[in-house]
Amino acid sequence: MEFFIQQVINGLTLGGLYALIALGYTMVYGIIQLINFAHGEFFAAGGYMGVILLTFLAAHGYMETHPWFCLFGALLLTMGYCAMLAMAVEKVAYKPLRYASRLSVLLSALGMSIFLQNGLMLTQGVYDKAYPTDFTSGGLDFGLITFSYMQILIVAVTIILLVGLNALVFRTRIGTAMRATAQDKVMSSLVGINSNRIIATTFAIGAALAAAAGIMIGLYYGSVRYDMGFVPGIKAFAAAVLGGIGNITGAMIGGLIIGMVEIFAAGYLSSEYKDVWAFIILIAVLYFRPTGIMGENVNDTRV
Amino acid sequence: MILGSRKVWLYWAAGMAWFYLLLWPLMGIGADGTVTFADSLTVWGYVAAISAVLLALRQQHARGSFTAVTTPLARALGGAKAGMDRVPPVVWWSLALCIAAALPFGTSRYVQDVAINVLIYICLGLGLNVVIGLCGLLDLGYIAFYGVGAYTYALLSIHYALPFWLALPVAAALAALAGCIIGYPTLRMRGDYLAIVTLGFGEIVRLILNNWMALTNGPNGILGIQPPTIWWPNFEGTFGFELLQLKKLTAMYFIILGLTIVTIVAVHRLNFSRIGRAWEAIREDETAAELMGVNTFRLKLLAYAMGAVFGGLAGAFFAARMRFVSPESFSFIESAMVLAMVVLGGMGSIPGVMLGALALVALPEVFRQFELYRMLAFGGAMTVMMLFRPKGLWPAKRFGARSEEMD
Secondary structure (H helix, E strand, O other): OHHHHHHHHHHHHHHHHHHHHHHHHHHHHHHHOOOOOOHHHHHHHHHHHHHHHHHHHHHOOHHHHOHHHHHHHHHHHHHHHHHHHHHHHHHHHHHHHOOOOHHHHHHHHHHHHHHHHHHHHHHHOOOOEEOOOOOOOOEEEOOOOEEEHHHHHHHHHHHHHHHHHHHHHHHOHHHHHHHHHHHOHHHHHHOOOOHHHHHHHHHHHHHHHHHHHHHHHHHHHOEEOOOOOHHHHHHHHHHHHHHOOOOHHHHHHHHHHHHHHHHHHHHHHOOOOHHHHHHHHHHHHHHHOOOOOOOOOOOOOOO | OOOOHHHHHHHHHHHHHHHHHHHHHHHHEOOOOOEOOHHHHHHHHHHHHHHHHHHHHHHHHHHOOOHHHHHHHHHHHHHHHHHHHHOOHHHHHHHHHHHHHHOOOOOOHHHHHHHHHHHHHHHHHHHHHHHHHHOOOOOOOOHHHHHHHHHHHHHHHHHHOOOHHHHHHHHHHHHHHHHHHHHHHHOOOOHHHHHHHHHHHHHHHHHHHHHOHHHHOHHHOEEOOOOOEEEEEEOOOOOEEEEEEOOOHHHHHHHHHHHHHHHHHHHHHHHOOHHHHHHHHHHHOHHHHHHOOOOHHHHHHHHHHHHHHHHHHHHHHHHHHHOEEOHHHHOHHHHHHHHHHHHHHOOOOHHHHHHHHHHHHHHHHHOHHHHHHHHHHHHHHHHHHHHHOOOOOOOOOOOOOOHHHOO
């Protein structure tokens, strides 16, 4: 029983991180119907920026004097960096192809993904980079189960970001503009919405969320690697599809489900095949219910 | 686009400033907390200089400064092309075949090695071309069939000592079966979804190869695969035939050359058959094709199976040549490589795919000292290609835009 509860906690932690990445996929897909292959690389870049900033701060001793300040400062800077990166990628590789065929944009995204991954490798090296360990120790012990401080931090930050995103999308003018652009790009530009700017903003927000997930996964597992974006990226995409692509609430639910399934499959079935389950769920969902859990009826050409 | 010259340079400066902001944190902060600017400034300087030169050239070109050179050049090229078009294609193909057949004589092992790689990738590219170029199904897990072919021959060879030539059809059949298994549930999807699901299937195959220790020996791979054999007449002493193991690189080269020729002829014949026309109809407009009586589901499945067959054949050869297989050779990046060859060369065009394979295998060998930057350049080239020449280096003659993409 303890094992079960422990697994639920682990699943929630991982699922929250997948949800954060999945949001970027689902928002971008909702607005320009593109699978942003480079999204996993934003996540990896976030992990790297986190390790760079935190080691810098740790080397100068700020981590001991102002740990929380450092952590949240690094988180915000990382999110800002990845937002800038995403806007640059969007401007260079996707915007000129806005009216090209879908295949061209998809391949351009794939090229960007490979480019960014290798750019990370060339600048930061092929080996794992370790996070400073000041934060990863300790936890709340409830006798049978333990919450590590890391897990509490991850769950808290995830919840804050998800609530913030919901508020942004459903309560603000820019969120309204984003939803309008997603529904009909031509009409929304006729009523005075700068659709190019809205699309760039969407990319930036999605990448910032992925960057937050990257820094937290780095803190959680203790290290990052240049190709760490690929597999979580695919899983997060599976989560987005599972929830109904284009649907923000769906992406959150889908992320939690994929995280739970992965942790339980690793805990109760076999840990070697834990990566397979996300793909199997993805295929099953697309086969039996292509619109996902929360998805509205999309027409034939979309699916 | 002829903007005011000053405005373009302003944009360029803003872009370069943005680029430096993105570049510096990655190169400027050391693990011990030191801050440097020299490394990042060097890289940035190269990029800025190259882009400035390209932009200046482009500006001059837009202003028409090079017309004195480009107009006669274009006319000469047009004339040469018209002259070459008058020569029947069979002449060009025989010329290419002669060069390919003469290649292993008098060249080093290194050249033969690269040539074998090029030919393997031509087979793979042509196989993928059937799926993506003819039928318009984006397959990101194509390398799985290559893996199925390779492991089929590897396992048959070490467990049952089956000769290469008998294993070849078995590998092709199993790959086709894998193609059907993957194709059956996925073919109801279109476009992007199909891409991501095939990517998932490719990863599943790799994970199974990696984790099924009892069958595949996991990440350690399979060693001791037999090379192909051949009955060779023996003229010394009593006349007879003896079984010869083809271990020499030259022999391997001719085997893959034969496979490549078979693949080229088969893909060409498929392309210009009823099936090929039906595939192209599906590519251009699936709904219209179905209304005209094309059995889209069966033909898409056939496209998958046919593509897989060529992948499986190339895989079996790969196992026989390396005499070692491991899951590492069948990762996603290989799928992306093959896809890039098809896209770079021109989807649906056989000479285009061959050109793409040649460019992506042979060019990195030429720039051997820049080995580290190979994948970086490869990813960047893929994007640049899509931006400036989305139809490829040697576009297919019959190719339209899918009607669903027009809106």
